[in-house]
Amino acid sequence: MSESPEDALVHSLVEEVVDSYHETVTDTERFAFLPRGIEYQREAIRSLSDFIDYAEEIKRDLQIDEEIPGRAANQVLALICMAKAVRHELRMWIRLKEENWESAWTDLVDAQEYASSAIAADSIARYCNVKTYQEKLGSIESSIFPPQQFVSxxxxxxxxxxxxxxxxxxxxxxxxxxxxxxxxxxxxxxxxxxxxxxxVDDPRDKKARVRGHHVEDGFRNQMTWEIEEDTEGSEHLVDETPDHVDDDEVEDFLRIEAAVMTADDGGDDFSEFREDSEDQSEQNQEM
Amino acid sequence: MSLEVTEVESVPEYIDQEGIDQDSNIVILPREISVDGSSTRLVDADESSTIQKLLEQEGIAEVEKIDGEGTRAEFGADIALPSLYFALEFILENPDIVVVTFELLAIYYSRRTSGEVSLSILAESDDSKYEFEYEGPAKGLQEIPDKLYDRIEDVEDESVQEEDEEINDGAIEEPSELERE
Incomplete structure (x- = not known):
């Protein structure tokens, strides 16, 4: 049975997005390594953002038409999720170079979550080597970052x-x-x-983790192991012991700080990497 | 992947009290949790509604859920599924439904997670009740019906053998643990 003109149009739209995805991601993935220059990584983030904007527009067109089967929009969604995963990975490498460890961890987790979403969205994700990509992210988690204590x-x-x-x-x-x-x-x-x-050892939300614990002279950051100054109001916590803890047990008592739940979509703002945003930032520095 | 089989106390009386025809339905059971260490409360497992909707949407109408008070939310990477109850009559009369049910669960949860799933199945044999505890990749769920029917056959064979030997103590061997890599 031959394809209707409407189906052919949908297929060609999806194929266009697939071609654009492969072109963009192949070009940008080569910068997803620690030694690559930050400027190249910023440029790669901009390319991915442009692709994501373009693919979102196509997806909206596909969603509007009720005659179009939902699978076409799902396929585009899978590609968008993969592009977002790579974009978060690139920002993770930048954050690591900036020694912004907490944000780097958040970007790693977001990259992992978007890769999983790509699989959930459509089987087209298999052709994006998503399994291999997930293994790469798993290796980064275990070799770059210290072991984390998660909470649920x-x-x-x-x-x-x-x-x-x-x-x-x-x-x-x-x-x-x-x-x-x-x-x-x-x-x-x-x-x-x-x-x-x-x-828990293996949580669904890896951003829900212990940030650190209070020690006598401050707050020991779990990520860096450095002792930071206690935030205002938190220093007295070390001296307060719950009623059910006996005095002789106080030395074994540990006060921790942890994020218990986090928002799903808190880290998708990449506006700082837009060209006009960078120009503005440079102007501000000159002033 | 592991599948552990143990003999358990029966739950049919409880299902009867809820007014559910257990011979004609797969029953999704609630979970008991402790409240303040002194009392208990029955709640839905986190995936109970999802499983009920999934099976019904795929044309398996023979599904009943016993509603708990609220749902126990799970936030682990692995997915804990609710306990499912299969009466002997249902298992013997509806082998196709049993097989399709576990295939549907395997397909759906393979897409949802690359981690593990755990599932407990309470099933009747001729004169006992068994609990199958599965823990492993979602894809392995589709192998559960074979184990279920093997177990029923084993028990029936044992019963026949016992009758032949005129042993009438009604005891069944200690449960075995089936483990496969």
Missing amino acids: PGLIVNTYECSICGEDYDTCPHLQGIAYNGVICSRILRDIEAREVSF
Whole structure:
């Protein structure tokens, strides 16, 4: 059976995005290594941002037309997710050179999450070597960063809202982790009862981690192991012991600071890498 | 990948109390959690609603969920699935549904996670109840029905053998642990 003109148009649109993806990512991935110059890495981020803007526009066109099967938008979404993963990886290398370790970790985790989202979006991700890419990110995590202590909240959720239709997730037709017409369904927590916080080895959210612990002369950063000054108001915490801890146990008592939950989309602002933004930054420095 | 089989106390009475026809349905069970160390509360497992919707959307209407009070949210990289109950009559009368159910779970969770999934299946044999504890890659879920039916056959064979030997103590051998790499 021959393809209808409408189907042929959709296929050609998706093929255009695929070609543009391969051209952009092949060109930018070669800068995703520590020794590469920051300027090249910034330029690679700009190229990826341009591709993402272009692909988002195509995805919107595909989403609007109800006659078009949702798979076309899902395929474009998978490519966007992979491009975003590489963009976060590039920023991670820049942050490492800037010795901005916490942000570098956040970018690594975002890169890993976007690579996973690409797989969830559509099987086209297989042709982007996503599995090999995930292994590369796993190697970076274990060889560049020190081991992390993760935390996980214990919650009872009375209502989950569907991110696609806004209805109660229990009764709506969408399934979490499945892409529908270019959007991946997730559950939004509503009406929760917090119960406890646990230490875990393998969390879903690797940004939920112990930042450090309080010591006698300050705050020991878990990432750098350096002792930092206590933030205002936190120094008295070291002297306060909970009622259920006996006096002879105080020396074994450790006070930590941790992020228990983090937002999913907090790190997608790459506006600082836009050309006009960099010009403005240089002008400000000259003044 | 590991699949551990143990003999467990029965849950059919509880399912009956909930008014569910267990012979005609796969039953998604709630989880019991402790509250303040003194009392307990039944809650949905994190994936209970998702599994119910997935199976129903794929044409398996024979699914009933016993609702808990709220849902216990999980934030691990691995996915903990709820306990599923299969009555003997359902297993014997609906082998196609049992096989398709686990294939659907394997396909869906393979897409969701590259980590592991864990799942507990409570199943009846002729005169006992068994709990199958699975932990491993999502793809391995589709091999569970074979183990389920093997176990039922084993028990039936043992029963026949016991009758032949006129041993009438009704005991079944200690559960075995099946482990495969």
